[in-house]
Every structure is written in C-alpha cells, then in structure tokens.
Amino acid sequence: MTSPPNDRRVTPPVIRLRGSYRIGAEILFGPVDITLGAGQWTCILGRSGVGKSTLLRVIAGLDCAGDFDGSLHVSDAVTLAGRVSLMAQSDLLLPWLTVLENTVLGAQLRGEQPDIGRAQRLLARIGLRDHTHKKPGALSGGMRQRTALARTLMEDRPVALLDEPFSALDASTRADMQELAAEMLQGKTVLLVTHDPAEAVRLGHRIIVLKPRGVQHWPTPVSKPVRDQYAPQTIACQADLLAHLRGTG
C-alpha cells in the first residue's frame, strides 16, 4: 500500500476482505468474501464463536490467536492503519479520567495537544454537556456508552468498527444509542458486529450472516437506515433473519 495523502486518508473507503481464518489446523471461518460499502453500515451476524469479532480484529489490524489467509483490499489503496476507530461492547472508559479526558484520550495517547473545544461541542451534541467533569463510576450505562461514542467520534476516522457496542444496554437506551450512532457516524464506512437481528435490520445498508464455511448476504428492506422498527417490512425482515439464525427459516 502507498503512503497516505491526507485527503485520501479521511475519505471513507470500500473495504473488501477475502480469505479464511484458521486457529492451528482448524478453520474458524471461511472462505469469505465480504465488502464494506464506502460510507455505509455493514452488519455482521452469526452464532457465538463463529468468528465475528475475529473478523473485525483482522480488519482493524489487531493481533489474533490464529492466522488469516487471504487479502484485505482497500479501495483507495491507502493502509487502514490510523484510519480506523474501535468501539466495543465494554465502554473501555478509563475510570481515573473524567468524561472529557476520556473523550480526548486518543490525542493524548499520540502525544498531541487535544482539541478541548471540539470535544466539549461533541459531548454537548450527544447530551453530556453537564457531565464532562464526572468520572465513569458516576455515570449510567447509557451515559458511559455515549462517552465511548464521543471518544470514537473524536478520532474522526473514516472507518468505524463496532463490536456489539449496544448489547449491554437496556432496550430503550439501546434504541436511542443506535439512532445517535447512525446520525453521528453518517458517511463513514462502518462495520457493526451484532447478535441482534433487529439492530442489524434497523441500521444495516448491508447484512451479512457469517457461517463457519462462508457468508450469506441477507436482503435488506428497500427503505434506508435508520429504519422504522415498527414498519411491517422491517418486522418481517427481522423475523426471517431470526428464523434463519435459529435454523428454522
């Protein structure tokens, strides 16, 4: 991959991952051929242990227990290093830092001067204006996850990799967070790993079911995300997807 010109680094790319993943002699998943559309949300579902998070780690360039045998193609031919932000199921907030300090953590870890003004504007936009000085221990689960979202957004990377970020939240907070994340990550190339068919159908431009021996591209409703969760098409798609995942569809 070539050296990264600035304008290309910030443009959301198409990402294509092809290959198999093995742990020792055993294949965890694959062969797969997955494309993450530029500026779109791609949702990956599958049974526990099928390798959804591993697939995300391969794209993020993180260390894994096994070996990926295949290729990762980025449409603008610029490496993904430094262009990816990560959001996990656990909020990963540092308990000794305030909400504001957690939000600007990335800049501090790179030894850069953090843009406090931008962080404060971002926190105000996601409803944490009055909580910037609090430590994570004083926040609710929803507020903690909002802070994690603010930290992800503060990085302003063109690619966001989300590993079940809303799964630990209660139903109403989860719905709020889904809408907030969809709004704030608009235009970025997003990979969302989820267990929840409803979440995938609501948010995904593309839905992919990961299986031990490949992937299945699941058709999405014609409407655009974020979809109305009460629309008949959305409900029907969720039901079909759930039945498929349970092996009864």
Place this chain on the structure above:
Amino acid sequence: MVALFAPLLWQGVIWLTDVPAFILPSPWRVAQAAWINRALITQHSLVTATEVAAGLAVGAILGTVTAVLLALSARAHRMVMPLLVFTQSLPVFALAPILTLWFGYGLASKVVIAVLIIYFPVTSAFYDGLTRVPADILDMAKTMGATKFQTMRRIKIPHALPSLGTGLKLAAVYAPIGAVIGEWVGASQGLGYLMLLANGRAKTDLMFASLLALAIMTLVLHLAVGRASARLQRPEQP
C-alpha cells in the same frame, strides 16, 4: 479488643506459670520501663525511624522504576526477573554482616538491608499491575496510534497504582525488619541495638519496651502507607 485482650492473656500466663521477671516481665513492668526510659527509647526510635523511612523511600523508588522498565521491555524482563528472584533466595540475615562490612556501622548499611528486603515486593506488585491492563483497552490504544511511552504513562501506570499500593503496604511492614536486622549485626544506636543491649544486661522489661516501640512504629507506618495507598486504590470514585 486485641490491645485489651493481649495484656490480660500475658498477665494470666505470668500468674499461672510464675515465670521470673527476667524471663517474661509483666505488662505493668514493661509499661513502667517504657515510661522510665522514654527519652532513651525515643532517641533510638528516631534513629530506626530514619533508617526505615530512608529504606522505604529508596526501595519504593527503585522498585517502581524497575517495574516500569521491565514492563517496557520484554527482553529486560527476561534478563532481569530471574536475577531478582535469585536475590530473593538469599536470606538477608546471611548478607547483613557483609553489608555492614561494606557500608559501615551507620545509616547506610541499614538502609541497604531495608531496600533489599522491600525492593522485590514493590517491583513484583507494581509490575503485575502494569502487565494486567485489559487487552481490549490496549487494542483500543493501538488503533488510536498510541505511543509506547504514552500508553505507559496514561494507561498502564494509572491502572497499576492500586497494585503499587499493595506492594508499598507490604514494604511498610518489611522495612523495619530490615533496619532492625542491620542494627543487630552492627550498630551503636537504634531500637535493634537497644534491644540487644537490654538483653545482654538482663533488662528484659526494657527489651520488651523497645519491642513495643518498634511494633507501634511499624503499625503507624503501615497505617500511614495504607491511607496513602487507599487514594491509589479508589480511582473509580467520582
């Protein structure tokens, strides 16, 4: 409760066994000896306290720095850790005469012995904390482009502070042992020296009074370090 019960038990043993005072003086005799010799005990206590404080400070700084260096370099850890474990297998009692020969009969040899005793627990506890940062947090830091130094400074060290607190609390109990061992081997002042002196002259009550002063000093030090460590151990407080 224990402070009340222990002297009663002690006195009870004396009544039951009728043991002579030069073998086991009564709590009352020890209290009397402590009061009569208060100036002497205070003077020697200050010497021991200085040795302990210096040993604790030097040992804590050395242990902390070593732990950070070992956590920064896997190679340094592979090379140095076995050496550290080996030094722990040597009993400080056996080394004390040599250290006294090398560092003299003054403060230095006691500080060195105290440092030798507490260096490993501090290093080991802090290193443990530094290397137990959840992998998810380190992955996040990696995707953020974190430098090794900043990851250490902003994530690993704050995360490991409670472990350092645990190591320091252990050190607060061990450091007086080191200082007293040093005083037994060769000194002209300090509580260890006073205990040997009292023992040699069959002043068992004074020996017990010195021992009591040492126990109180260790307790106060442990409480003070424990209170300081508690600040390190409550990072989640809002």
